[in-house]
Amino acid sequence: MGHSAGAVLSGLGVGLSPIVGEVYKVAPHTSLPARAKHSGDAQKEKASLRSAISSVAQHLEHLMTKVDQTSIEIFEALKMLLEDEDLFETATAEIESGWNAGSAFEIAVETFAELLAGDAAFEERIADLRDLARRVHAEIFGIKLGLDIPETGKYILVGDDFSPADTAQFTPAVIGVVTIKGGPTSHTAIICRSRSIPAVVSCAGAKDLQSGERVLVDPVGDRVVVGGDVSLATQSIEFVAKSADPIIPVRANIGSLEDAIAAATTSANGVGLFRTELLYLSSTTAPSLEAQAQSYAEILAASPEGPLVVRTIDAGSDKPVPFLDMPHEENPALGVRGFRLIQEHRSFIEDQLKSLEIAREKTGREVWVMAPMISTSAEAIEFAELARKLGRFKVGVMVETPSVAAVLSDLAGKLDFISVGTNDLSQYLFAADRMNAALGTLLNPWQPALIRTLANIAAESDAAGLSSGVCGESASDPAFAVVLAGLGFKSVSSSRSQVGAVRSALSSVTLEQARAIAQAVLKQPTAEDAKATALSELASL
Numbered sequence: 001m002g003h004s005a006g007a008v009l010s011g012l013g014v015g016l017s018p019i020v021g022e023v024y025k026v027a028p029h030t031s032l033p034a035r036a037k038h039s040g041d042a043q044k045e046k047a048s049l050r051s052a053i054s055s056v057a058q059h060l061e062h063l064m065t066k067v068d069q070t071s072i073e074i075f076e077a078l079k080m081l082l083e084d085e086d087l088f089e090t091a092t093a094e095i096e097s098g099w100n101a102g103s104a105f106e107i108a109v110e111t112f113a114e115l116l117a118g119d120a121a122f123e124e125r126i127a128d129l130r131d132l133a134r135r136v137h138a139e140i141f142g143i144k145l146g147l148d149i150p151e152t153g154k155y156i157l158v159g160d161d162f163s164p165a166d167t168a169q170f171t172p173a174v175i176g177v178v179t180i181k182g183g184p185t186s187h188t189a190i191i192c193r194s195r196s197i198p199a200v201v202s203c204a205g206a207k208d209l210q211s212g213e214r215v216l217v218d219p220v221g222d223r224v225v226v227g228g229d230v231s232l233a234t235q236s237i238e239f240v241a242k243s244a245d246p247i248i249p250v251r252a253n254i255g256s257l258e259d260a261i262a263a264a265t266t267s268a269n270g271v272g273l274f275r276t277e278l279l280y281l282s283s284t285t286a287p288s289l290e291a292q293a294q295s296y297a298e299i300l301a302a303s304p305e306g307p308l309v310v311r312t313i314d315a316g317s318d319k320p321v322p323f324l325d326m327p328h329e330e331n332p333a334l335g336v337r338g339f340r341l342i343q344e345h346r347s348f349i350e351d352q353l354k355s356l357e358i359a360r361e362k363t364g365r366e367v368w369v370m371a372p373m374i375s376t377s378a379e380a381i382e383f384a385e386l387a388r389k390l391g392r393f394k395v396g397v398m399v400e401t402p403s404v405a406a407v408l409s410d411l412a413g414k415l416d417f418i419s420v421g422t423n424d425l426s427q428y429l430f431a432a433d434r435m436n437a438a439l440g441t442l443l444n445p446w447q448p449a450l451i452r453t454l455a456n457i458a459a460e461s462d463a464a465g466l467s468s469g470v471c472g473e474s475a476s477d478p479a480f481a482v483v484l485a486g487l488g489f490k491s492v493s494s495s496r497s498q499v500g501a502v503r504s505a506l507s508s509v510t511l512e513q514a515r516a517i518a519q520a521v522l523k524q525p526t527a528e529d530a531k532a533t534a535l536s537e538l539a540s541l
């Protein structure tokens with residue numbers, strides 16, 4: 001059932017600018033049927049396998065018309081593997097033994113993978129070939145895999161939620177995003193904020209939106225208005241800068257060379273969070289030390305002036321990195337992710353630090369390194385010792401778990417800095433999965449429990465002589481950034497599209513005023529009261 005014009009669908013806004021556009025509804029991901037036997041007609045199964053292989057081969061040919069030369073060569077190699085007659089024969093034998101066409105092809109690919117294990121050229125492509133086998137399987141059952149995003153026109157993309165791999169496919173035709181699931185700290189939110197795509201996430205009512213409807217995406221009003229025009233959009237506060245410099249430095253969050261280049265065009269003072277894992281979300285083979293040193297050097301050289309805070313790999317949970325081959329976990333947000341990967345992947349973390357040192361020397365930039373998902377002071381100290389052994393960095397850790405927030409005093413003299421990841425800190429403080437739309441309100445940074453925890457972290461860091469910053473999404477909200485400065489944090493790092501707005505907010509107040517606002521906010525019993533108090537205090541200055 002659709003919505004009537006004027007219907008208001010509540011969610012959580014991302015960004016400050018409204019947008020009006022036509023809805024493009026993306027179908028939810030459908031999972032593939034389990035492997036199964038066929039009903040007895042082997043000839044029919046073989047024919048449907050042939051035709052599915054040829055459709056997927058055509059899809060590859062279509063992709064080849066859109067990519068660069070290196071990718072064309074990869075796609076050509078894949079197409080040859082896909083259409084290999086030996087592979088088809090192996091699948092045919094599986095069909096003869098009873099498996100249906102899709103299952104038979106997947107089994108044949110696995111047999112090939114075992115036979116050719118050790119052949120470097122083939123191993124590089126095996127994950128891609130497995131993916132093609134899934135596509136063949138899907139084709140046979142008429143299931144659509146992956147996103148089908150328009151490349152031309154202008155659309156508001158509406159879907160359940162988008163994975164990092166999905167958002168990587170967003171084309172310039174995506175001018176706005178609405179998700180039914182996914183909270184304010186989900187990767188959809190992070191990517192949209194960094195690309196200045198207005199979005200409303202956690203918008204349950206969006207499930208009834210239909211392709212072709214026109215909607216207003218009103219992020220400041222935390223809502224989508226069906227049939228609304230821009231004049232209905234909620235206005236954000238206009239901050240008037242009173243001094244040239246903000247009361248604390250505003251750095252930028254980046255995840256790629258393009259982000260670094262774009263961040264350098266803002267007024268950011270360096271980089272406060274370089275999410276290195278975003279470089280590897282679609283890599284099926286580990287990058288060599290040389291390749292890493294090269295890409296880090298390019299990114300460091302392109303980054304805005306100032307210190308550059310690089311985070312070692314934070315794979316796992318919502319950010320799968322294919323080459324790290326991580327075990328299936330029932331509860332990955334509570335599993336082996338971030339620095340915990342040192343158990344199985346120590347050499348990758350060491351290579352990151354070594355290649356960062358090469359890049360640091362080559363570019364002459366000031367590099368700070370930090371580890372994600374630290375839970376104990378022992379882990380923090382282990383990382384600090386490793387980083388100091390491998391490079392000349394300032395060394396810190398992210399504070400993303402309540403457990404490490406409780407032991408900051410033990411880190412005096414051991415670390416140079418800490419950086420609070422409020423996205424994960426909220427998730428673990430409130431026991432609320434950051435991807436779960438139903439829990440979006442618990443992940444609202446204005447929640448009193450988060451703000452009071454942040455006050456303790458800032459005070460404890462100060463007492464331990466650690467410089468403290470905040471790099472979670474909360475630091476991209478200009479009013480919240482003022483509260484953070486007032487609580488005692490020494491820097492914030494924002495999504496690059498928000499650097500200007502956060503800087504003006506932090507240039508419109510004195511440190512004393514920010515402290516007074518933070519004190520007033522700390523007394524509020526609800527998130528709504530906390531936000532309203534900050535906004536009215538700011539408006540009255």
Ligand code: PEP
Nearest residue numbers: 421422423424471472473
């Ligand atoms: C955070 O958790 O706040 C953070 C900055 O890390 P990420 O969002 O990449 O998990």
Ligand code: MG
Nearest residue numbers: 400421423424
């Ligand atoms: Mg995090």
